[in-house]
Amino acid sequence: MNITIIGLGLIGGSIAAALKQQQPAVTLTAYDKKLAALKYAKQKTLIDHYTNNIGTAISKAEIIIIAVPIHAYTTVLREIGKYITTAQIITDVGSVKNTTIAIARRELKNNIAQFVPGHPIAGSEKAGIANAQSDLFMQRQVILTPTAKTNPRAITKITNLWQSLEATVTIMPPNKHDKILAATSHLPHVISYAYQNIFTRRKNITKYAANSFKDMTRIAKSNPKIWADIFLANSKAVLTEIKKFKQQLVLLETSIHNLNNQKLEKLL
Amino acid sequence: MNITIIGLGLIGGSIAAALKQQQPAVTLTAYDKKLAALKYAKQKTLIDHYTNNIGTAISKAEIIIIAVPIHAYTTVLREIGKYITTAQIITDVGSVKNTTIAIARRELKNNIAQFVPGHPIAGSEKAGIANAQSDLFMQRQVILTPTAKTNPRAITKITNLWQSLEATVTIMPPNKHDKILAATSHLPHVISYAYQNIFTRRKNITKYAANSFKDMTRIAKSNPKIWADIFLANSKAVLTEIKKFKQQLVLLETSIHNLNNQKLEKLL
Numbered sequence: 001m002n003i004t005i006i007g008l009g010l011i012g013g014s015i016a017a018a019l020k021q022q023q024p025a026v027t028l029t030a031y032d033k034k035l036a037a038l039k040y041a042k043q044k045t046l047i048d049h050y051t052n053n054i055g056t057a058i059s060k061a062e063i064i065i066i067a068v069p070i071h072a073y074t075t076v077l078r079e080i081g082k083y084i085t086t087a088q089i090i091t092d093v094g095s096v097k098n099t100t101i102a103i104a105r106r107e108l109k110n111n112i113a114q115f116v117p118g119h120p121i122a123g124s125e126k127a128g129i130a131n132a133q134s135d136l137f138m139q140r141q142v143i144l145t146p147t148a149k150t151n152p153r154a155i156t157k158i159t160n161l162w163q164s165l166e167a168t169v170t171i172m173p174p175n176k177h178d179k180i181l182a183a184t185s186h187l188p189h190v191i192s193y194a195y196q197n198i199f200t201r202r203k204n205i206t207k208y209a210a211n212s213f214k215d216m217t218r219i220a221k222s223n224p225k226i227w228a229d230i231f232l233a234n235s236k237a238v239l240t241e242i243k244k245f246k247q248q249l250v251l252l253e254t255s256i257h258n259l260n261n262q263k264l265e266k267l268l
Numbered sequence: 269m270n271i272t273i274i275g276l277g278l279i280g281g282s283i284a285a286a287l288k289q290q291q292p293a294v295t296l297t298a299y300d301k302k303l304a305a306l307k308y309a310k311q312k313t314l315i316d317h318y319t320n321n322i323g324t325a326i327s328k329a330e331i332i333i334i335a336v337p338i339h340a341y342t343t344v345l346r347e348i349g350k351y352i353t354t355a356q357i358i359t360d361v362g363s364v365k366n367t368t369i370a371i372a373r374r375e376l377k378n379n380i381a382q383f384v385p386g387h388p389i390a391g392s393e394k395a396g397i398a399n400a401q402s403d404l405f406m407q408r409q410v411i412l413t414p415t416a417k418t419n420p421r422a423i424t425k426i427t428n429l430w431q432s433l434e435a436t437v438t439i440m441p442p443n444k445h446d447k448i449l450a451a452t453s454h455l456p457h458v459i460s461y462a463y464q465n466i467f468t469r470r471k472n473i474t475k476y477a478a479n480s481f482k483d484m485t486r487i488a489k490s491n492p493k494i495w496a497d498i499f500l501a502n503s504k505a506v507l508t509e510i511k512k513f514k515q516q517l518v519l520l521e522t523s524i525h526n527l528n529n530q531k532l533e534k535l536l
Contacts, residue, residue, distance in 0.1 A: 121476055121477070121478045122478060123478065123479075124479075140478070141475075141476055141478075143476065170476070180473045180476050181476070183466065183467070183470075183473060184473060184474060184476055184477040184478075184480075184481045185477070185478065185480050185481065187463070187466075188463065188480040188481060188483070188484040189480060190517070190520050190521075190524075191459060191463060191484065191517070192480075192484070193516075193520060193535065193536050194513060194516040194517040194519075194520050195455070195456065195459060195513060195516070197516040197519075197535065198451065198455075198509065198512045198513055198516055199451070202451075205448045205451060205452060206452060207409075208389055208409055208411065208438070208448050208449070208452055209389070209452040209453070210389045210390060210391065210408070210409075210452075210453065211391075211392070211487075212452075212453050212456040212457060212460075212487045213452045213453065213456060215456070215483040215484070215486055215487065216456040216459065216460070216483070216484070218483055219479075219480045219483065220536075224533050224536035225533060227536055228529055228532040228533040228536055229529075231520075231524050231532060232524065232527055232529055232532065235524050235525070235527060238524055239521065239524060239525060241466065242517070242520075242521050242524075244466045245462060245463060245466055246514070246517065248462040248463070248465040248466055249458070249459070249462040249510070249514065251462075251465075252458050252461060252462050252499075252510075253458075253507065253510050256458075256499050256500065256503050256506055256507060256510075257503070257507060259500055259503060261496055261497075261500055264496040264499060264500065265492050265493060265496040267461065267465065268461050268488075268492035268495055268496055
């Protein structure tokens with residue numbers, strides 16, 4: 001089987017590493033804007049072939065995996081749309097689904113049934129192929145969000161692909177995915193960035209910090225461009241969750257302000 | 269040397285374990301309200317003697333270490349105040365210093381010069397002696413916050429004690445300590461509890477959570493009574509930090525609401 005990965009960052013690179021380990025018979029081709037990432041992957045034998053032309057990259061692929069940041073979707077899917085044939089299946093790993101599905105619909109047009117929207121719930125604050133891990137998806141959830149138009153056989157193929165990497169596949173509507181992830185992943189990132197920003201002019205005091213500080217700031221080391229994309233692509237659900245969080249924060253704040261031990265303990 | 273530990277929870281227990289490892293010549297006596305904690309520590313040879321009477325516990329001690337929750341300070345210090353002699357040194361491990369110093373001043377009266385207020389910046393969401401670790405303070409900061417009245421020789425003795433457990437000792441005013449810890453430790457706990465509370469009626473969705481969720485909720489598993497105490501004992505500084513955090517949160521919220529990618533990226 002031929003699989004092509006478009007975008008060799010942390011996720012694309014980890015898929016390559018995992019496939020090479022779990023499915024050594026697969027022939028892997030990769031495309032990335034950065035030649036250095038492609039050369040690195042080839043040298044580490046994470047991929048078999050690489051090219052800086054998307055048309056060439058996908059020409060023999062049975063499955064095309066899109067693993068680029070949200071802001072690159074339009075460019076990448078437009079190129080794929082030019083060359084795609086009806087026998088090929090496309091999937092992605094984007095952290096938001098409504099927005100990415102809308103782009104895919106616009107760019108793939110009549111081939112949209114071949115697109116299986118996906119999102120592995122795995123990652124790290126460390127970006128780039130140099131941090132790729134072959135076990136990144138093991139015992140992790142992968143959510144697929146097919147639409148009414150998605151070809152059922154394509155869904156099965158992508159399900160099998162993720163299961164071969166030891167991930168657990170769940171299928172749900174894109175809307176549900178975006179609401180859940182706004183609460184469980186996007187909001188924690190908003191909070192972590194906001195918390196980190198209170199130290200902008202007093203970094204010196206963070207030397208007295210322990211584990212609670214480390215946990216609270218780890219994900220604020222994530223790539224700002226990638227996360228600005230995600231927050232804006234899922235803005236409605238993210239704003240809803242920020243509102244809920246602020247309400248809970250104000251409840252705690254009020255109890256502390258009123259020195260109301262009983263109420264405070266109950267909230268904790 | 270005889271050392272007495274008042275309160276055998278995670279911190280008191282870890283001090284016992286660390287002392288037994290680093291200073292085996294020390295004779296350790298412990299007091300705790302809970303007989304089970306004392307018996308456990310004795311059985312694990314973390315302490316040499318135990319008693320449920322504070323007067324007896326401290327009678328031979330050169331150094332008395334108070335490791336009880338904030339709400340127990342008055343009771344414990346009143347008992348110590350009854351039996352303390354001028355040759356003995358007292359220290360504590362409380363997470364807030366202004367409030368605990370005020371209690372010590374009230375209860376120890378003329379013996380206040382013998383009290384060296386302290387706070388090891390180490391801990392865990394896991395409470396209790398069963399989670400004690402002999403390496404909890406290694407390569408960690410311990411902040412001492414003596415007042416103008418504190419006996420310099422007492423400060424030196426407590427500094428040496430912590431250094432023997434491989435901790436780094438820093439001395440600063442209690443006010444400064446409370447402001448720094450409000451930002452680096454107390455606020456993260458407030459945030460974690462507030463974040464956790466948005467899932468109260470939808471725990472089912474947390475199964476799709478990854479590391480960002482785990483990091484954001486870990487410290488909300490801490491003991492509610494202990495943390496309600498801390499938030500209230502340091503309420504002014506904690507409220508100041510909550511306000512700063514809310515300002516940063518609103519900046520992010522506004523950029524997301526306005527779909528202002530440039531501003532958002534800058535904030536991240």
